[in-house]
Amino acid sequence: xxxxxxxxxxxxxxxxxxxxxxxxxxxxxxxxxxGSKGSARxxxxxxxxxxxxxxxxxxxxxxxxGLLTGKQHFENANAMQNALExxxxxxxxxxxxxxxxHFWDPAKELL
DNA sequence: AGCTTGACGGACT
DNA sequence: TAGTCCGCCAAGC
Numbered sequence: 001x002x003x004x005x006x007x008x009x010x011x012x013x014x015x016x017x018x019x020x021x022x023x024x025x026x027x028x029x030x031x032x033x034x035g036s037k038g039s040a041r042x043x044x045x046x047x048x049x050x051x052x053x054x055x056x057x058x059x060x061x062x063x064x065x066g067l068l069t070g071k072q073h074f075e076n077a078n079a080m081q082n083a084l085e086x087x088x089x090x091x092x093x094x095x096x097x098x099x100x101x102h103f104w105d106p107a108k109e110l111l
Numbered sequence: 112a113g114c115t116t117g118a119c120g121g122a123c124t
Numbered sequence: 125t126a127g128t129c130c131g132c133c134a135a136g137c
Binding site: 026027028031037038039040041042043044045046047048058061062063064065068069070071072073 | 117118119120121
């Protein structure tokens with residue numbers, strides 16, 4: 001469709017919504033899956049716009065270090081960590097433990 | 112119309 | 125190994 005209005009955002013939302021419970025992914029992984037690898041910032045920017053949507057489990061998206069860098073953008077920084085722990089994850093000092101074990105790569109899992 | 116910032120990531124020193 | 129710089133793309137000022 002010429003209406004390529006398919007904003008980078010909508011694409012990000014679709015992937016984030018597909019993240020299974022108890023799993024997490026990184027901005028770069030999503031960006032790479034979308035084809036805009038290198039523009040991980042855009043993914044984060046899109047998630048900011050996803051705030052009012054509340055249908056986007058943005059808390060399942062962290063940086064490649066498994067660090068909750070974006071918790072600051074949530075209404076309550078504790079909400080992000082709490083949500084992840086509620087899904088069976090362990091977070092210490094805003095860092096996900098065994099992050100690689102819970103890592104969910106759309107380019108592989110979603111494929 | 113141009114500069115700065117920003118939920119990142121990778122490369123370089 | 126750790127610290128620093130540059131690059132990506134869009135929005136705000």
